[in-house]
Amino acid sequence: MANDKIKNMEEFAALSGISRPTVSKYFNDPESVRPKTRARIEEALQEHDYRPNMYAVNQNRKLTKNIGIVVPSLVDPYFAEIARNLERRCIDAGYRPTLFSAHGETHHEVDVLMTLRSIKPSGVLLAPLGRATDRAVLEKFCDDVPTLIFDSSVEQFGLAFVGSDNNQFTTHITDYLCRTGEPPCFYEMKTPANPNAHRRRQAYIEAMESFGLTPHVISIDGEGWEFEEISRLGGHKALEEGAFPTNTVLCSNDRLAIGLLTACYERGVKVGRQPDAVIRVAGQDGHPYSRFTCPPLTTISHDYDAVSKTAANALFDAIEGQVEPWKSTRIEGKLILRDSA
Amino acid sequence: MANDKIKNMEEFAALSGISRPTVSKYFNDPESVRPKTRARIEEALQEHDYRPNMYAVNQNRKLTKNIGIVVPSLVDPYFAEIARNLERRCIDAGYRPTLFSAHGETHHEVDVLMTLRSIKPSGVLLAPLGRATDRAVLEKFCDDVPTLIFDSSVEQFGLAFVGSDNNQFTTHITDYLCRTGEPPCFYEMKTPANPNAHRRRQAYIEAMESFGLTPHVISIDGEGWEFEEISRLGGHKALEEGAFPTNTVLCSNDRLAIGLLTACYERGVKVGRQPDAVIRVAGQDGHPYSRFTCPPLTTISHDYDAVSKTAANALFDAIEGQVEPWKSTRIEGKLILRDSA
DNA sequence: ATAAAACTTTTACGCGCGTAAATTTTCGGT
DNA sequence: ACCGAAAATTTACGCGCGTAAAAGTTTTAT
Numbered sequence: 097m098a099n100d101k102i103k104n105m106e107e108f109a110a111l112s113g114i115s116r117p118t119v120s121k122y123f124n125d126p127e128s129v130r131p132k133t134r135a136r137i138e139e140a141l142q143e144h145d146y147r148p149n150m151y152a153v154n155q156n157r158k159l160t161k162n163i164g165i166v167v168p169s170l171v172d173p174y175f176a177e178i179a180r181n182l183e184r185r186c187i188d189a190g191y192r193p194t195l196f197s198a199h200g201e202t203h204h205e206v207d208v209l210m211t212l213r214s215i216k217p218s219g220v221l222l223a224p225l226g227r228a229t230d231r232a233v234l235e236k237f238c239d240d241v242p243t244l245i246f247d248s249s250v251e252q253f254g255l256a257f258v259g260s261d262n263n264q265f266t267t268h269i270t271d272y273l274c275r276t277g278e279p280p281c282f283y284e285m286k287t288p289a290n291p292n293a294h295r296r297r298q299a300y301i302e303a304m305e306s307f308g309l310t311p312h313v314i315s316i317d318g319e320g321w322e323f324e325e326i327s328r329l330g331g332h333k334a335l336e337e338g339a340f341p342t343n344t345v346l347c348s349n350d351r352l353a354i355g356l357l358t359a360c361y362e363r364g365v366k367v368g369r370q371p372d373a374v375i376r377v378a379g380q381d382g383h384p385y386s387r388f389t390c391p392p393l394t395t396i397s398h399d400y401d402a403v404s405k406t407a408a409n410a411l412f413d414a415i416e417g418q419v420e421p422w423k424s425t426r427i428e429g430k431l432i433l434r435d436s437a
Numbered sequence: 438m439a440n441d442k443i444k445n446m447e448e449f450a451a452l453s454g455i456s457r458p459t460v461s462k463y464f465n466d467p468e469s470v471r472p473k474t475r476a477r478i479e480e481a482l483q484e485h486d487y488r489p490n491m492y493a494v495n496q497n498r499k500l501t502k503n504i505g506i507v508v509p510s511l512v513d514p515y516f517a518e519i520a521r522n523l524e525r526r527c528i529d530a531g532y533r534p535t536l537f538s539a540h541g542e543t544h545h546e547v548d549v550l551m552t553l554r555s556i557k558p559s560g561v562l563l564a565p566l567g568r569a570t571d572r573a574v575l576e577k578f579c580d581d582v583p584t585l586i587f588d589s590s591v592e593q594f595g596l597a598f599v600g601s602d603n604n605q606f607t608t609h610i611t612d613y614l615c616r617t618g619e620p621p622c623f624y625e626m627k628t629p630a631n632p633n634a635h636r637r638r639q640a641y642i643e644a645m646e647s648f649g650l651t652p653h654v655i656s657i658d659g660e661g662w663e664f665e666e667i668s669r670l671g672g673h674k675a676l677e678e679g680a681f682p683t684n685t686v687l688c689s690n691d692r693l694a695i696g697l698l699t700a701c702y703e704r705g706v707k708v709g710r711q712p713d714a715v716i717r718v719a720g721q722d723g724h725p726y727s728r729f730t731c732p733p734l735t736t737i738s739h740d741y742d743a744v745s746k747t748a749a750n751a752l753f754d755a756i757e758g759q760v761e762p763w764k765s766t767r768i769e770g771k772l773i774l775r776d777s778a
Numbered sequence: 779a780t781a782a783a784a785c786t787t788t789t790a791c792g793c794g795c796g797t798a799a800a801t802t803t804t805c806g807g808t
Numbered sequence: 809a810c811c812g813a814a815a816a817t818t819t820a821c822g823c824g825c826g827t828a829a830a831a832g833t834t835t836t837a838t
Contacts, residue, residue: 104824115787120826130785130834150555152824155492156793170536171517171725180512180540192552195511195536199521211533214491324729354729361731384512388665388695390702390731445794456817461796471804471815493794497823 102146112140123148154216162217163191163411166208167247168225168289169321170197172351173384174398175223178247181404182221189412191218200289200321202228209237219411222254223247226291244411246403248291252422255414258407260398261426262292265380266299266346269396272431273344274307277369277376281312281341283334283356284348289321293348296380300346312341327355328362335363344376344437350386350395353379357389357436367391368435376437382429391435402427443487453481464489495557503558504532504752507549508588509566509630510662511538513692514725515739516564519588522745523562530753532559541630541662543569550578560752563595564588567632585752587744589632593763596755599748601739602767603633606721607640607687610737613772614685615648618710618717622653622682624675624697625689630662634689637721641687653682668696669703676704685717685778691727691736694720698730698777708732709776717778723770732776743768 102108105123109116114137122129122137129137154160163186167175179195186193194215198205205225212220220243224234235253237243243254273280282300284293297313304311316330327347334340347353356377357367366373368391379386382397406425414420443449446464450457455478463470463478470478495501504527508516520536527534535556539546546566553561561584565575576594578584584595614621623641625634638654645652657671668688675681688694697718698708707714709732720727723738747766755761 106824116825117788117827118786121786124826128785132834133786147551147555149496149824151492151496151557152793153826155490155496155795155824156826158826170511171514171521173512173514173517176512176514176517180538183538184540195538197521197524197536199525210488214488216492324726328729354726358729358731358733362733385665385695385726388669388699390699392699392703447794457795458797458818459816462816465796469815473804474816490794493823494796496794496825497796499796 102144105146105148108140108144108146111144112137114140120148123153159218159415160216161190161192162215163193164196164208164212164215164217164220164222165193166196166198166205166212166220166222168198168205168223169200170195172321174350174381175247177384178223178398178400178404181400182408185404185408186221189408191412198225200225200228202230206230206233209233212241213237217241219244219415221246221407221411224250224291226250226289228289242411242414244407244414246407249424254422256410256420256422257424258403258410259424259426260292260403261428262295263299263302264426265396265429266296267303268429268431269378269380269394270300270303270346271307272433273346273376273378273437274309277437278342278344279304279307279309280344280346280376280378281314282348283314283316283327283331283345283352285318285323285326285330285352286315287319288348289319289323290349296348314339314345323349323351324355324358327352328359329355331356331359332363335359335365340375343374345378347377347379350379350381350383350393353377353393353395353436354383354385354389357391357393361390369437370435378437380429382432386432387434389436394432394434394437396429396431398429399427443485446487446489449481449485449487452485453478455481464494500559500756501557502531502533503556504534505537505549505553505556505558505561505563506534507537507539507546507553507561507563509539509546509564510541511536513662515691515722516588518725519564519739519741519745522741523749526745526749530749532753539566541566541569543571547571547574550574553582554578558582560585560756562587562748562752565591565632567591567630569630583752583755585748585755587748590765595763597751597761597763598765599744599751600765600767601633601744602769603636604640604643605767606737606770607637608644609770609772610719610721610735611641611644611687612648613774614687614717614719614778615650618778619683619685620645620648620650621685621687621717621719622655623689624655624657624668624672624686624693626659626664626667626671626693627656628660629689630660630664631690637689655680655686664690664692665696665699668693669700670696672697672700673704676700676706681716684715686719688718688720691720691722691724691734694718694734694736694777695724695726695730698732698734702731710778711776719778721770723773727773728775730777735773735775735778737770737772739770740768 109119183193196208238254245254245257249257301311318326360367379395386393386395450460524534537549579595586595587599590598642652659667720736727734
């Protein structure tokens with residue numbers, strides 16, 4: 097590979113012996129030029145290592161190949177995992193994904209949307225903050241940019257919604273817990289950052305009632321995204337006060353469960369389904385670390401692949417012109433039986 | 438705010454009653470125009486909501502305001518945390534950071550570097566994969582783009598290196614473990630993905646020898662970045678074979694420790710510093726989840742703030758023209774005493 | 779071989795903005 | 809009120825590429 101610095105397409109076109117407009121066509125779609133021409137360009141490409149200037153390209157294209165991926169927090173392994181999954185799918189589909197995190201705060205989410213506008217993405221995959229999302233800003237954004245909402249829905253904004261079926265999640269695991277021991281109480285944050293929390297509480301209550309049982313919800317104090325620590329503290333308080341009416345606790349999500357397990361450990365409360373255990377704890381999400389808690393956490397897991405595949409494909413379809421009415425796709429979770437419940 | 442769509446700076450300049458070049462100056466540096474002029478522009482800005490076209494701007498600027506942040510894996514909470522920290526600092530300093538993950542693989546890291554070239558960043562903060570990094574590619578990249586290497590150094594590439602002092606980490610915690618119980622053996626992966634692992638093993642050996650003790654290194658099998666699971670399996674094997682020559686295990690990093698704790702739990706091996714515990718386990722890194730293991734993990738923590746602050750500032754200085762010879766800054770960690778050791 | 783179809787080349791313009799040079803306006807100090 | 813300096817304006821060009829139109833060339837089908 098020669099080390100000559102090629103500074104623009106003009107020069108590269110000259111070196112490859114092809115006209116610049118044709119080279120331009122090639123970069124926009126290699127299949128659009130004659131095989132012989134393509135071969136010559138690719139040959140020159142190997143020797144001279146040239147890449148079109150991104151900024152000049154996107155200035156003139158009606159549609160960039162950019163896709164924005166936005167999650168509430170990249171520090172949360174659940175979102176990190178799904179973002180990774182989505183990123184890969186975008187790249188494989190020939191797009192250029194860019195990752196953004198709202199860092200759990202409204203104003204950051206708003207900033208991200210402003211930034212996104214400036215890169216003129218052809219589409220956006222957005223997992224909203226939820227309760228903390230600025231509805232008006234998001235709605236306006238969805239009007240301007242093809243946006244697919246995932247993880248938690250915000251009204252009927254955007255192209256469509258794809259997420260997990262929180263009702264099924266909670267109903268399913270509640271059912272399991274009822275069948276294998278005492279019916280669970282529900283452990284959650286009083287003011288949850290995650291909007292799915294509301295759905296899950298509701299689903300728990302309905303499931304319990306449909307089984308002819310009385311639901312019990314324990315709502316702990318705490319603000320923000322430090323779920324584990326909030327739950328650890330709340331767990332201590334609940335255990336001390338004897339706030340759990342049954343020996344089975346269904347947590348609104350795995351991170352709360354992780355914190356609760358720590359609280360149990362610190363108080364010497366044995367968790368599990370063995371005879372000598374005094375409490376069963378279950379989570380929801382299929383958090384990457386749920387396998388490594390002590391005891392390993394029984395949970396109901398998102399189908400990460402299915403969610404991200406459905407979401408990504410729906411966006412790609414919309415970008416490529418398919419117009420479909422707004423719809424909501426909710427994907428079932430899989431129960432993961434481990435030792436904690 | 439009027440809803441008229443302003444399509445370029447020309448129009449906006451007309452509406453604000455200021456000439457386009459002056460408006461351009463304003464956007465590049467609001468302080469560079471007369472206060473009265475600035476006020477008029479900002480007034481118009483509120484009413485008409487215009488933002489310069491990013492692509493047109495960066496096409497002509499010698500130096501974009503972009504900064505690339507690259508980590509080996511965003512799914513690893515340690516890197517997610519430090520990436521978050523760096524991202525914030527870039528934004529606060531007026532830059533536009535973009536996050537990239539190498540997903541633990543060489544070819545992805547190479548791809549990221551190619552992508553980075555195309556966005557013409559004014560600087561890059563890069564945590565290399567380490568052993569798996571393509572040296573030649575990285576070296577060439579560092580020649581072309583101002584790059585600051587952090588977390589693990591690769592020769593003397595880039596502007597400088599900023600990371601934790603792995604020698605101090607390991608020496609310090611080894612010392613602590615020796616003083617409070619049996620001297621530790623060292624638990625690591627045979628072929629670690631993380632290059633700091635080598636330094637830490639070496640530091641352990643030297644520390645032990647300086648204390649007049651015999652070092653013992655247990656190297657477990659496994660490839661890739663699924664440290665916890667690799668460690669859990671390796672831990673089972675080691676415990677079964679009685680491979681630990683002492684009751685104290687110092688893990689090369691917290692993720693290995695988390696897996697080992699799970700293995701211990703699954704075998705009913707009690708971990709901790711209480712009299713009835715049979716093994717002590719310590720980690721290294723100050724992983725966000727180390728607080729929530731059972732028992733909570735004793736570890737030596739990165740000074741996340743100091744590392745990211747030093748790294749970011751060094752890059753900013755270089756971008757702003759300060760030329761300094763390559764240097765390596767290694768920041769000490771803080772021992773976090775918890776129940777596991 | 780010939781005509782039609784498909785592809786390239788040439789030419790030319792525009793995108794939205796940075797930026798330099800020359801000129802005019804504005805401002806603070808006296 | 810006057811003058812010099814600082815700032816704003818006018819004018820003009822260029823960045824690297826997309827893209828359209830017209831003309832030329834190659835390929836494919838008949």
